[in-house]
Amino acid sequence: MSTYKPSEHDGLKQDGTPDKRVSSEHGFGGSDGPDPHVEGQKGGSTGGSSGGDNYKPSEHGGLKKDGTEDKRTSSEHGFGGSDGPDPHVEGQKGGSK
Structure with a gap:
């Protein structure tokens, strides 16, 4: 059949x-209409800033563009800082409690 x-x-x-x-x-x-293969190749272009101009506080001593501290990069926030547990090691432990 x-x-x-x-x-x-x-x-x-x-x-x-x-x-x-x-x-x-x-x-x-x-x-x-649009070719799905062509549209799929466009991929993750969602607008926003182009050409990799994203400002990363982690590359600027943990400071935002305006010079204030980005709390996401501090050790008080979690794994952001250099002192404290290694996130790679902690991640490998996974959900074992």
Whole structure:
């Protein structure tokens, strides 16, 4: 017994009604519209700053752009500082308690 595939029957179900999963209105299903392969290659470009211009306080002594301390990089916040437990070692311990 073979499986009926609307994509092989001009996007129509067995009863002759349009199958919305193969229409371009549903997303990448139809043949007209953006190519999913091309769109997928664009990947994680979500806007924001481009070209790797992200300011990283960890690369600037734990200071934000405005010169104030970024608490995420301090040891009081968790694993941010250089003194205290090694996050790699602690992570390997995992959920063993």
